[in-house]
Amino acid sequence: MQRLHLIFIFLGAFLLCSFLNDFGLHPFVLVLIMMFYLFLFTMLPQIYTIFGTRNIRKIDRFLSQKQTSSLYSHFYIAIHDGAPQQKKILEQLLQNPVYEQEYPYFKSLLLLLEKRYDAAFFEAEKIQKAEIRYYTLAQIEIERGNHAKASDYIHRLQSKWRRDTLLALQAFSKQQLDEFIRRSSNALKRTRGIEYYMLYHLFEKLKPSKTFNLPFCLSV
CATH class of the missing domain: 1.10.287 (Helix Hairpins)
Incomplete structure (x- = not known):
């Protein structure tokens, strides 16, 4: 086609x-x-x-046609496959010299999937871009329940959609479901394209859950 x-x-x-x-x-x-x-x-x-788009099917079709790209495969596999496949694609990205500057970020995601929080935190601190560094560090702290530290990183973020996303996850981990719905809705309103696609699936997977458990690593 x-x-x-x-x-x-x-x-x-x-x-x-x-x-x-x-x-x-x-x-x-x-x-x-x-x-x-x-x-x-x-x-x-x-x-x-x-x-630009918010058409989930269109983005999904686009990503499915880009499976030769490790980066696009990472997004697609995060939605459609389990942790073993996600780890495999992250390992491929870590071997690609094109993404050398992003190695700490991909390494921290890989360690986060393995729930090796201290190691993931150590790698995340090496991320050069402050916005992505704070975003990843906050995600790690939310996953291990350190909400005070997570809040400190969240408030350093400039991007409103990133703040709302992390605040939604933080609210969910505290079982504050009304706040989770409000924050997740705000995050979706402020995103488009692949960012919207990733958040949409993340929030949809969390909605029916009764306990906090991220279904996949949240990409920036």
Whole structure:
């Protein structure tokens, strides 16, 4: 289906190029128009899916078609598979030099899946980006029930959706279900694309639960 879609896009590009060529446009202008056309019909829909849409099926379909990418596989497997598969994909990311700067983050997620909280905390402290570092440290503290420390990290966050997400998880761990519903709803309203997709599934998995137990590691 995806291959057929690309065939139609490039067929359209060929027809458009032939049509515009009849107007005697400068080759440079023609190249710019074709580049814009290809961007419009190939890259722009992907960018919108990653960052803009709230269509769960569309995002799920996009991620399922990107299984050759370890990063996209990480998101998809976190939703559809168990801890062993999540660990495997995180180990692959840790072996990819492209993501070398993100190694502490992926390592902390891997250790968090294994419930090795002290080791996960140690790795999370190495994360370079302060926002992601505080977010991950707060998640670790929530999981092991250190709510005072978690709150300290949460209040350092600049992103409202990250704050609401962690406050929702914190409320759930305290069995404050009304607060959990309010905070999780706020977090979803402030996210789109893959961020929305991950949070939507996380909150849906938590809703019927009676005890706090994260079904998968929460990605940034």
